[in-house]
Amino acid sequence: MPSWQDVTITENFLFEKVMHNKRICKRLIEKILGITIQSIEFPEAEKSISIRRDSKSVRLDVYVTDNTGRVYDIEMQCTNPLDDELIRRTRYYQGMIDMDLISKGHNYTELNSTYIIFICTFDLFGLGRPTYTFRNLCLEDTNLELNDGTTKLFLNSTAVIPYESPDIFPYSDLDDDIFYFLQYINGHAPQGTFVNEINKEVAKVKENKEMEKSYMTYAMEIERRERIARNIGLEEGMKEGIQKGLKEGMQKGMKKGLAQTALAMLEENIPLDVISKCTSLTIQEIEVLAKEHHVL
Structure with a gap:
């Protein structure tokens, strides 16, 4: 793992801490999905879900709910797993989130809409698109949506690398701030009001000595687990x-x-x-x- 001085927002630890700024997290979700949110809440500081003692638990990077009850899971992904492991993981995450909601007393009809968002530093599907959004559609009539309230979205930061600005970017439906955000993830200097706000939050977190200690503890724990493995x-x-x-x-x-x-x-x-x-x-x-x- 990189030293604290070299950590960037692509490191899960720092990404999670920056996204705990409600204003930044809310705006990022709004800009990615093209929606408006009144407010968001973090149900738990670090969301872990384990339905049974013998089941594989999941630890979600950023897990938030909005004022309407919609659930958002945002993950930073810097390594492209073999085969379709990442795609299958979204299926498992979806199931675990749904089971967590049901265990809190919801009925099936009360299951909240969920959005699982992976911010990737690679093109998972190889088509060059900046975003890939998936919902359940009828194969016989793709205009017919199942409307089960689930959405899975993958961002591809490599799509913006060849372009200097959103003005010449071929996908006009991508929010300008998300264009600059994806560039920022690729190591470019921050551009635009929103990404500069994110960059300031990154600097603020990295100046915090307690955060540095937490990161060192986190890095040691990761190293310990890798050593055990x-x-x-x-x-x-x-x-x-x-x-x-x-x-x-x-x-x-x-x-x-x-x-x-x-x-x-x-x-x-x-x-x-x-x-x-x-x-x-x-x-x-x-x-x-x-x-x-x-x-x-």
């Missing part, structure tokens, strides 16, 4: 290697014993097919063995 991997690898070695050793020992039995039977002029049945060696293997030991 590596150790577990080494232990499992060693066990697998030992088991494989024992198995191969036993197989070699058995093969050697069968070969010695076959040689003894050959010296007694016992037919090859009988030797094969007694030792499970093929006739070809017995012939090779006999030639090597000059028995035939």
Whole structure:
């Protein structure tokens, strides 16, 4: 993990702290979705959901609700997982959020609308678009929407890299401030009132000594978990290697014993097919063995 001095907003820890500025978080959601929100609340400082003790829990970067009850989960994603792991993760997040809402006494009809937003530093779908928005549609008639209240959205910060300003950007439906925000994520200098406000909040958080201590603790915990994972991997690898070695050793020992039995039977002029049945060696293997030991 980068040092505190080198941390940027793409690091989950810093992104989460900056987004706890309600004004910034609210405006970011509004600009991404093109909606107006009266107010937002953070139900918990760090939202973790675990439905059962044996289920895989999730820790959401930024989890907020607005005054109408709509739920927003915003995730910063800097690594592109293999296959469709990230896409499947949105499905799991959706299920966990819904189960969390139901566990609080809601009926199915009272499930709030949810928005799962991934801000990615890569193009997950490879089409060059700055945003990819998904809702459930009827395959026979794509004008018919299921209206189950779920939306999943992926932002692609690489889409804006070749362009200096939103004026020449081919996707005119992208908010200008989101254009500059995606550039900012790519390491460009902040531009526009909104992104400059975000940059000031980043500086404010990084000047906070308590935040620095928290980050160092966070980084140490991540390192500890990675070390444990590596150790577990080494232990499992060693066990697998030992088991494989024992198995191969036993197989070699058995093969050697069968070969010695076959040689003894050959010296007694016992037919090859009988030797094969007694030792499970093929006739070809017995012939090779006999030639090597000059028995035939």
